[in-house]
Amino acid sequence: MAPELDPEPERARVLLVEDEVLIRTPVAHMLRGAGFVVIEASSADEAWSYLQAGAPVDLVFSDIQMPGSMDGAELARKVKESYNHIVVVLTSGKEGPPPGDNQHHFIRKPYRSANVVAMMMSLLGRE
């Protein structure tokens, strides 16, 4: 009898939140190239509406400074409150210490693609 093979794991779903389209587009392309399913949101409000629609997401990767009724830090807080199983990674190009209460993972802009992918794989247990 042929040995049973482990089924291929389902691709992880990353909700990418970035208001600057010229950053969002290449980052989304890079993440797709790394094997993720990427959902592109242009604001924290849009990302929140996507989550509230019940669509499955494994990781939220969000810029902090964004226009709209909430920024990335507020989105992260709400995600942790309502969807605790979702990993949140925040990013910012702003100088100074990472904002917030260290509840979320943080990577500073400009970041290297390989570092972002490695961090996500590790956080999702897919190394």
Next chain:
Amino acid sequence: MKRTPCVLIVDADILVRHSLAEYLRECGYRVVQASNTDEARTLLTRRRGRPVIDVVLADVNAAGGENAFALATWIRANHRRVQVVLAGTVDAAAEKAGDLCEEGPTLSKPYDHQLLLDHIRRLLAARDRAECEGST
């Protein structure tokens, strides 16, 4: 090797944008997304390293500094190789869109995925044929 055609989806609804994008990717297209017409213009104003866009699929109700009809007019004037498909629920808007774009480019929402795919294929084939005839 032939370049993978690229479709730009312009739609304010993240659920529509994402499901359409995933479907078109499965069909072999490269897909980029804009949540409004301003982002679409930015992506179309190509500089080095950005994808060459072949088809723009825009919701007639897309938000932004200009509406989808103005975006379509601008594309036709400045990016002759780019095919424009406007989609919407309002009959009058769809009719108006038909005046602006190629023959029969309007679709109604909700999208029929197969219809959309056939439509994009036809548009690109017609463009390639026209360019081929023009070069002989």
